[in-house]
Amino acid sequence: xxxxxxxxxxxxxxxxxxxxxxxxxxxxxxxxxxxxxxxxxxxxxxxxxxxxxxxxxxxxxxxxxxxxxxxxxxxxxxxxxxxxxxxxxxxxxxxxxxxxxxxxxxxxxxxxxxxxxxxxxxxxxxxxxxxxxxxxxxxxxxxxxxxxxxxxxxxxxxxxxxxxxxxxxxxxxxxxxxxxxxxxxxxxxxxxxxxxxxxxxxxxxxxxxxxxxxxxxxxxxxxxxxxxxxxxxxxxxxxxxxxxxxxxxxxxxxxxxxxxxxxxxxxxxxxxxxxxxxxxxxxxxxxxxxxxxxxxxxxxxxxxxxxxxxxxxxxxxxxxxxxxxxxxxxxxxxxxxxxxxxxxxxxxxxxxxxxxxxxxxxxxxxxxxxxxxxxxxxxxxxxxxxxxxxxxxxxxxxxxxxxxxxxxxxxxxxxxxxxxxxxxxxxxxxxxxxxxxxxxxxxxxxxxxxxxxxxxxxxxxxxxxxxxx
Amino acid sequence: xxxxxxxxxxxxxxxxxxxxxxxxxxxxxxxxxxxxxxxxxxxxxxxxxxxxxxxxxxxxxxxxxxxxxxxxxxxxxxxxxxxxxxxxxxxxxxxxxxxxxxxxxxxxxxxxxxxxxxxxxxxxxxxxxxxxxxxxxxxxxxxxxxxxxxxxxxxxxxxxxxxxxxxxxxxxxxxxxxxxxxxxxxxxxxxxxx
Numbered sequence: 240x241x242x243x244x245x246x247x248x249x250x251x252x253x254x255x256x257x258x259x260x261x262x263x264x265x266x267x268x269x270x271x272x273x274x275x276x277x278x279x280x281x282x283x284x285x286x287x288x289x290x291x292x293x294x295x296x297x298x299x300x301x302x303x304x305x306x307x308x309x310x311x312x313x314x315x316x317x318x319x320x321x322x323x324x325x326x327x328x329x330x331x332x333x334x335x336x337x338x339x340x341x342x343x344x345x346x347x348x349x350x351x352x353x354x355x356x357x358x359x360x361x362x363x364x365x366x367x368x369x370x371x372x373x374x375x376x377x378x379x380x381x382x383x384x385x386x387x388x389x390x391x392x393x394x395x396x397x398x399x400x401x402x403x404x405x406x407x408x409x410x411x412x413x414x415x416x417x418x419x420x421x422x423x424x425x426x427x428x429x430x431x432x433x434x435x436x437x438x439x440x441x442x443x444x445x446x447x448x449x450x451x452x453x454x455x456x457x458x459x460x461x462x463x464x465x466x467x468x469x470x471x472x473x474x475x476x477x478x479x480x481x482x483x484x485x486x487x488x489x490x491x492x493x494x495x496x497x498x499x500x501x502x503x504x505x506x507x508x509x510x511x512x513x514x515x516x517x518x519x520x521x522x523x524x525x526x527x528x529x530x531x532x533x534x535x536x537x538x539x540x541x542x543x544x545x546x547x548x549x550x551x552x553x554x555x556x557x558x559x560x561x562x563x564x565x566x567x568x569x570x571x572x573x574x575x576x577x578x579x580x581x582x583x584x585x586x587x588x589x590x591x592x593x594x595x596x597x598x599x600x601x602x603x604x605x606x607x608x609x610x611x612x613x614x615x616x617x618x619x620x621x622x623x624x625x626x627x628x629x630x631x632x633x634x635x636x637x638x639x640x641x642x643x644x645x646x647x648x649x650x651x652x653x654x655x656x657x658x659x660x661x662x663x664x665x666x667x668x669x670x671x672x673x674x675x676x677x678x679x680x681x682x683x684x685x686x687x688x689x690x691x692x693x694x695x696x697x698x699x700x701x702x703x704x705x706x707x708x
Numbered sequence: 709x710x711x712x713x714x715x716x717x718x719x720x721x722x723x724x725x726x727x728x729x730x731x732x733x734x735x736x737x738x739x740x741x742x743x744x745x746x747x748x749x750x751x752x753x754x755x756x757x758x759x760x761x762x763x764x765x766x767x768x769x770x771x772x773x774x775x776x777x778x779x780x781x782x783x784x785x786x787x788x789x790x791x792x793x794x795x796x797x798x799x800x801x802x803x804x805x806x807x808x809x810x811x812x813x814x815x816x817x818x819x820x821x822x823x824x825x826x827x828x829x830x831x832x833x834x835x836x837x838x839x840x841x842x843x844x845x846x847x848x849x850x851x852x853x854x855x856x857x858x859x860x861x862x863x864x865x866x867x868x869x870x871x872x873x874x875x876x877x878x879x880x881x882x883x884x885x886x887x888x889x890x891x892x893x894x895x896x897x898x899x900x901x902x
Contacts, residue, residue, distance in 0.1 A: 254897045255890050260872050263890060265897050275791065277741035288884070303739065316739040323741050367790040367814060381814055383792035384743075385821035385883070393887045395894060399870065401813075431726055432784040435813060465787060467813050531726050531787075552725055552782065559724070649735045658758060670730040670788060672753045 241506035244472050245403045245438045248378040248503060252361050254395055261397040267360040268377075269390045270346045271298035271333065273324040274651070275365030279388035280327040291394045293332040297355055300324060300338045301345045303651040306614050306641035309338055313653065331391075344617020344643045347371035347585035351455065352619055354484025358473035358500035363390055368585045368667065370461040373470030374454035375477055376503050378438070380468040401438045401467045402512040408443040410519035415701035417595075418453035419587060419665065419684035421445065422460040423525040423535050425517055431533045434466025437513065440505060441471050445519055451480040452589045459586045460667050463532040472504035526572045526697050527669050527682040529560035534669070535682065536572060538699045544568045563671050564679050565659070573697050577681065579662035580611035580692040581674070582638075584648035587665035587685050588616030593624050596689040597632040599703060605637035606695030612639040612654065614646040638692070650675045663691040709823035711880035715804060716849040717777040719859075721841040722767055727781055728788035729815060733797040746793055747800030778848055780837055781808040786815025795822045805850055807857075809834050820873045823880060825852060827867045837862055852878060 255263040269292075276298070283290070290296060303317045312318040321338070328335035336342035342349060347368055350356040358376035363369060365387045372379035386396055406425060439461055446454070454471050461469025478497050481487050488496060527535035528542045534557075536543070542561070545554040545568060561568065566575065582588070582596055593615065605611045613633050615621035621643055624630055630640045647654040648666035650673070656662045658677025665688050666673075669680035683691065690700040737749040754766045762769050779798065785808040786794060795818045798806065806819065807827045819826040827850070829837075840846045840861035848859040852874065858864045876883060 255893045261870070263887070263893070265894070265901070274738050278743045278792075281741070281743075286882075286884070314739070320739050320741060365790060365792075367788065381790035383790055383795075383814060383818035383821060385792060386817065389884050389887065392884045393890075393894065394898075395887060395890075397872070397883070397887070431787060432810065432812070435784070435810060462788075462814075465784065465812060531728065556725055651735050651738065668728075668730065668788060670728045672734055673730055676734070676736070676753060677758060 241509040243403050243440060243505045243509040243511060244376055244470060244503050245378065245440060248359055248361065249400060251359065261399040263395050264361060264398050266363050266390050266394055266396060267295060268350070268355055268362040269296045270350055270362065270364035270369070271296060271387070272302055272346050272364070272366065273300050273320045274302045275384050276327065276387055277320060277323045278384045279391055280331065282388040283331070283391060288392045290331040290333060290391045293334070295394060296333045296391070298324060298328050298333050299336040299343055299346050299349060302645045302649065304338045304642070304644040305652050306644050306646050306654055309642060317652065341618050344619065345585045345588065345645055347459065348588060348616035348620065351375065351451070351480070352484070352617060354481050354487035357481060357487070358477060359503040363396065367462040368459050370466065370469045371455050371459040371585055373458040373461065373468055374451060375481070376470055376473035376500065378468055378470065381462060401436055404434060404437040404439045404466070405511040405514040406439050406441050407514060407516045408441065408445040408519060409516055410445060411448065412445055412519055413523065415524055415686070415704050416519070416522055417684040417686065418449055418456040420522055420525045422457045423527065423532065423682060424522040426460065426464050426533045427525070427535045428517055428521070429464060429515055431463060431531050432465040433515070434461060434464040434469070437466055439464070439466045439469040440511070441469065446471055447474065450591060451476055452591045455589070456586055460532065463667060473500050474504065524684060524687050524700050526687065528564060528566055528572060528575070529557070530563055530669060530671050532667065532669060532682060534560055538572055538687070538697060541569050541571045542566055573699065575681065576661070576696045577663045577691050578609060578660040579656050580609055580688050581614070581647040581662055581664040581666065582612070582685050582688050583614030583616065583646050584666035585616065585645070586667045588614060588620065590620050590623055592665065592685040593620070593629050594627070596685040597629045599686050599689045599700070600636040600693060601632050603636055603693050605692045608695050609692050611637065611692040612641055612647065614641045614654070615643045617643045647674055649673060650678070656680070663688045663697065709821070709880045712804060712823055712825050712877050713852045714850065715777065716847065718773065718775065718845045718847050719778050719780045719837060719841040720767060720773040720776040721838045722779060722781045723838050723842070725782040726784045726787055729786055729791050729794040730788055732786065732794040733791065738791060738793050743796050744800060746797035747802070750797040750801045772843070772845060777802055778805045778807065778850070779803045780834065780841060781806065782834070783809040783831070785811050787812040790814045790818070792818045792822070795819045795824050799824055807834065807837070820877060821883065823877060825850070825877055827857065829857070829865065829867055833862050833865055
């Protein structure tokens, strides 16, 4: 019987199964960072337990590291959290990419970069955006700190098998439309909880046409649709991306691994518990205007009216969101002025994101009322961008060029959007206060963020790209 | 964790859909390295105004609900970030039960691992309970063993829970200690996959 990749990977990792119980799943890779791990390590110490497989664990510091001066962490509590991770990794023998290490970066950027992320693996991390690694055909999902402790101690997790869902993207992406717009359009169309209790596989020609970095952007935001995980069947692009990476074997071992990887792809005719479709005709460059990622629309449209919604709870939600965002129903999205631009985060901080944004701003200036920052996803992305002169393009245009980290996506370090101000952000969440208490976030693609930086308000990037062409 | 079985309390009604964990516990309070002490920051952005004074309009600041250990919310409660600080904050504040029509998956897991009972009830019952709990003391009794809730407004209603989680909650078991009993199987798996 034809199987989906979800069933194949799941079945391959069952350590123990019993009717009426969740399955005990083996975890191939456990990624850790400073915010959701300290209590887990403390739990190990209190119970006199060890890390079962330090060799299958990998830690880095990303959430609260400074992006200007690494040696100057002004917040003593942040400093303690970072030091605690270093101490814990030393004590328990867990490999760590410290904030000064060349492998450092956002955990979901470095996993693939180092080749730790591979098709068919089960990957967990105390971070909901772990779904990013699904781009490689890995079953990757976010867990809480108790589960982090469980994986550290046993290298397993008890998991009830979620249902399977296919989201098929029909057609080819239009001019100026990016992976970010696709995933924002999916969430807007189907809602923030469409994926609850499901693992999503993204399929369709549009997905096949995407680069690995673009696929990561799609899978990254699966959690924003409520999905337990989101993934894409591996293909030759997946194999090409991984070939030669630090943690990927070479030679014959690689050839064997490659075949194994490709076999994980969903079989022709495999059946999902649910299938949803979206046509690329429906997708244009997107901007969110509300306080959850489903509250967004194409750039050529306007903020909806409460009367556009049938349910009173939806109307109430819209009103609450617009009140927080200080926006009016019916306002064209292109009329919204912004004061900040953030290009970065585990969604959109990879080399291709920076290249596209840099190409757009080359020779232009950031609007006088806008403060714009670029935070590369990893030390390695930063280095490569600098080799290509991308840093110079950004700085010449008036952007700030920073060290790698999560930065303004969640503002746990000093990179904060002040109360009442608006940010065009390439990150993944526009929740109230996400980028700082009282801040207002609009989620967009890197090119849409770059375009907004130049104009001081949202613009249809397709017009700028046209001029370029 | 503390076992949980029977509990009676008035309900705190939080009538908002898609409440995300960034609201339950904002990120500026995630820097502690302990599991305790998060209660004072629960729903910080809604409980307090910008100047730090109490937002009297927010339900948690209503003295009516001071003794409540049951939080009643709308659908997709706990969406967004995987931060376990969210259930830690709820527990530290005094909530032992959260009722909603639906929960985000990670948040649900995080609750049961900390001895908070998350109860999924159908939309209609939640609506009735929300209506009857706004501005008044609406008492609810919960019996996990028998999987029932009972109040004057809802009558006696049953709820579903995975038997595995139920047992864990009833006994307050340490899941890791339980998993250690499967050491042989784990070793076997590792041998056959190395």
